[in-house]
Amino acid sequence: MGRFVFNLPDVGEGIAEAEVVSWHVAVGSAVAEDDPLVDVMTDKATVEIPSPRAGRVLAITGGPGDKVRVGAELLVLDVENDEVTLLHDEAAAPGAAVAPLAAPTIPTPAASAGPLLTVAKARRTPQTSGREKIEAAVASARPTGAKPLASPAVRRRAHELGIALQFIPGTGPAGRIGHADLDAYIASGGSAAVAASRPAGSARLERIEAIKIIGLRRRIAERMQESKRRIPHYSYVEELDVTTLEELRAHLNARHGADRPRLTLLPFLIRALVCAVPRFPQVNALFDDETGIVRRHAALHIGIATQTPQGLMVPVVRHAEALDLWEVASEISRLAAATREGTAARDELSGSTLTITSLGPIGGIVTTPVINYPEVAIIGVNRIVERPVARGGQIVIRKMMNLSSSFDHRVVDGWEAAQFVQELKGLLEQPASLFVE
Amino acid sequence: MIRTKVLVVGGGPGGYVAAIRAGHLGLDTVLVEANRLGGTCLIRGCIPSKALIHAAGKFDDMRRAVGDGIIGITLREAPSIDLNRTMLWKEGIVDRLSGGVGVLLRKANVRVLEGWATFSDAKTCTVRTGEAEEMIRAEHVILANGSNPAALPGLEFGGPVISSTEALALDRVPERLLVVGAGYIGLELGTAFRKLGSEVTIIEALERILPNWDEPLTNPVRRWLERAGVTLHLGATVEMVERREGAAEATVRTEDGVILPVAADQVLVTVGRKPLTQGWGLEAMAVDMAGPFVRIDERCRTSMRDVWAIGDLVGEPMLAHKASAQGEMVAELIGGARRQFDPVAIPAVCFTDPEIVSIGLSPGDAGARGADPVVTQFPFAANGRALSMEAGEDSGFVRVVARSDDHRVLGVQAVGAHVSELIGEFTLAIEMGALLEDVAGTIHAHPTLTEAFQEATLRSLGRAIHI
Numbered sequence: 001m002g003r004f005v006f007n008l009p010d011v012g013e014g015i016a017e018a019e020v021v022s023w024h025v026a027v028g029s030a031v032a033e034d035d036p037l038v039d040v041m042t043d044k045a046t047v048e049i050p051s052p053r054a055g056r057v058l059a060i061t062g063g064p065g066d067k068v069r070v071g072a073e074l075l076v077l078d079v080e081n082d083e084v085t086l087l088h089d090e091a092a093a094p095g096a097a098v099a100p101l102a103a104p105t106i107p108t109p110a111a112s113a114g115p116l117l118t119v120a121k122a123r124r125t126p127q128t129s130g131r132e133k134i135e136a137a138v139a140s141a142r143p144t145g146a147k148p149l150a151s152p153a154v155r156r157r158a159h160e161l162g163i164a165l166q167f168i169p170g171t172g173p174a175g176r177i178g179h180a181d182l183d184a185y186i187a188s189g190g191s192a193a194v195a196a197s198r199p200a201g202s203a204r205l206e207r208i209e210a211i212k213i214i215g216l217r218r219r220i221a222e223r224m225q226e227s228k229r230r231i232p233h234y235s236y237v238e239e240l241d242v243t244t245l246e247e248l249r250a251h252l253n254a255r256h257g258a259d260r261p262r263l264t265l266l267p268f269l270i271r272a273l274v275c276a277v278p279r280f281p282q283v284n285a286l287f288d289d290e291t292g293i294v295r296r297h298a299a300l301h302i303g304i305a306t307q308t309p310q311g312l313m314v315p316v317v318r319h320a321e322a323l324d325l326w327e328v329a330s331e332i333s334r335l336a337a338a339t340r341e342g343t344a345a346r347d348e349l350s351g352s353t354l355t356i357t358s359l360g361p362i363g364g365i366v367t368t369p370v371i372n373y374p375e376v377a378i379i380g381v382n383r384i385v386e387r388p389v390a391r392g393g394q395i396v397i398r399k400m401m402n403l404s405s406s407f408d409h410r411v412v413d414g415w416e417a418a419q420f421v422q423e424l425k426g427l428l429e430q431p432a433s434l435f436v437e
Numbered sequence: 438m439i440r441t442k443v444l445v446v447g448g449g450p451g452g453y454v455a456a457i458r459a460g461h462l463g464l465d466t467v468l469v470e471a472n473r474l475g476g477t478c479l480i481r482g483c484i485p486s487k488a489l490i491h492a493a494g495k496f497d498d499m500r501r502a503v504g505d506g507i508i509g510i511t512l513r514e515a516p517s518i519d520l521n522r523t524m525l526w527k528e529g530i531v532d533r534l535s536g537g538v539g540v541l542l543r544k545a546n547v548r549v550l551e552g553w554a555t556f557s558d559a560k561t562c563t564v565r566t567g568e569a570e571e572m573i574r575a576e577h578v579i580l581a582n583g584s585n586p587a588a589l590p591g592l593e594f595g596g597p598v599i600s601s602t603e604a605l606a607l608d609r610v611p612e613r614l615l616v617v618g619a620g621y622i623g624l625e626l627g628t629a630f631r632k633l634g635s636e637v638t639i640i641e642a643l644e645r646i647l648p649n650w651d652e653p654l655t656n657p658v659r660r661w662l663e664r665a666g667v668t669l670h671l672g673a674t675v676e677m678v679e680r681r682e683g684a685a686e687a688t689v690r691t692e693d694g695v696i697l698p699v700a701a702d703q704v705l706v707t708v709g710r711k712p713l714t715q716g717w718g719l720e721a722m723a724v725d726m727a728g729p730f731v732r733i734d735e736r737c738r739t740s741m742r743d744v745w746a747i748g749d750l751v752g753e754p755m756l757a758h759k760a761s762a763q764g765e766m767v768a769e770l771i772g773g774a775r776r777q778f779d780p781v782a783i784p785a786v787c788f789t790d791p792e793i794v795s796i797g798l799s800p801g802d803a804g805a806r807g808a809d810p811v812v813t814q815f816p817f818a819a820n821g822r823a824l825s826m827e828a829g830e831d832s833g834f835v836r837v838v839a840r841s842d843d844h845r846v847l848g849v850q851a852v853g854a855h856v857s858e859l860i861g862e863f864t865l866a867i868e869m870g871a872l873l874e875d876v877a878g879t880i881h882a883h884p885t886l887t888e889a890f891q892e893a894t895l896r897s898l899g900r901a902i903h904i
Contacts, residue, residue: 160775162775173872173875
């Protein structure tokens, strides 16, 4: 028998660390070669890592939400025969054993060889791992506002695990929280023995559900925070008369409904962006504020904000400038389906230069979209409603839609943004102009 | 142009610890220090002052042995001191420690640049090393620039008016020393020079000495100063200092409004320290300030991404061990660990005669927080080890502050000879969340001063043996 240390393999170009989504094995489980070990998340794709060998699990590194560096120890297997080249001996282990801090170690030949990865399989994140539900009655032994009592080692371990000590009942003297309390809390999925103190009947509810923000949710949180912290946003809303556009759309769908994908408003909006962006290159750009360089892109890679069961994702319609209306439409529906099912590849979920956010029929009157950092603009589509409007002294019913867009004021001035949106308005209100060079 | 992962500015106990830890984590690290490795602590603070205090104590003991002698030891004639040689001995210690820091940095693969770093933006600085200039661009910047002695308006440093830095490098004992400011630095140095034979006068604007410590703790120090013949003017201010050839004539306004001339060979101004925020391009880095300090969060992050700040630059307490703890944490954060700066308390030591230590809440603090504390103390006069090393006669004691409901230890203070070496146990008790019963139930070795801690907790529980 021997110890086989399996380091996190290289899961994609330029990826230095991955976040554990969920384990398929526990300490003590027997695994066969190619059995799935763990799901890890990189950027926006979830990757399943299979076992390179058969054996029994001796140790695993990190729980859901923890980050593991590429090359750091992921798990240790007790394996049948002792092949020297495949083993880390005890002397070699310490460097890799402190996974979160160790300098990246080079994966063993065993770890890097073979088809270890199945990138972005259609594997859904199990419901329980994405949202670790932590129920805790606040009315525990600890008085409100009192600092939890715990030694530095316990405090640090809890912090590393992302667990707030406030929620852990301490069984030591004066409610002191020990390692055993922390273990019990983790083992119980975060609902340690406080059930008894829950109020009975239809009394006031004191329960607080603490949800650990991990996985995609954490990534979204970080990205949004980053965007709002770095970018001085402003939003500009304009009203569009889309009656003619809607007529054209209905006509095209009726005519080509059988053999071509159904057109929504988005392909027309993207077409309008393709027409407008050459005159307004400042909005189709990425701003690297560390070096102070704005990179204006000739290509138009449109990010489409898409709600998935796991949360918000942004698949990318690449080179929209080279696609016609129906190609855009089919690409959008293909990407949306792939993203919702979790089968989108990593490069389909990154590299946008300008993003559109549309809530469809629930699009509201006005939105203030958050820019997809490091982009400098985002276009928000509000819902289409029939409204009475005055035209030439007459009140007529028109199909009206608002366009709510946000811009990075550091590099796009209000005047420029307004001009840009007016250009879009002109194009969409006179849809024929979308197809005139 | 040097490109690096981590740039540490300042080679003091904050900066060098951060750099060594970053190096251990395999991060590409550059440390810039304009003076010598070790910073204020090692070069012109903690270490040299403790060396001087030790030498002064030894000299004082010998002086007191002249004539009637103490505990049967008699010297026939008065000892003499060659302060130059004392300073050489002190420099030897400093050199050894500073050299040691250099070795540790080298072993951690940290590149050390000697020069003054001036920032042009948050991640770029120019280091002037003699004639040459080197530009450094870093992904992460750790600011550990430290602090300088604060000057009093109208009493600027120069000539006979000196700061602690110069006081630790005097080549002879001043006959008359005027100390302005009775904080811990002023009292430590004032006490040392008194023991070395100076006539010492201490002026303090507030009504009491060591204003950061409560009166029961400072009373033994005040009594020592009186017994040693140090002139103390509390509630007094220095109106004017006339600088003469190698001396100064100060005009002091006492509490009662009396104008008093005080002649001195040196005027030592110890009215605190101020963070070093000028002269290195901080203003170009666009980081937020909190008063005179750089604003940080619980991870020592400034308002600028990947710019970190630690130590005296970020606020009170301006203590080396706080800076080191912050530096170690920041290096690990950069290395990818999840950390936050969350000590329960930071210990403080005052090397006066007798020494004072404190950790956690004082009885007043605890009361102010509505803790209804139980406070007990145990005198060193009832401790065998204290008496056997002449440490039981200075009214010293250990004092324990605990919650009355769950007996959690909230604070521990002590005053007495050698108590600086007890602070580690006190701090551990606080950090581990010890109860009175935990300390009381721990066997403390006999005969040691630490027994006083155990006895104080036993006393809180109504079970003291030796009192």
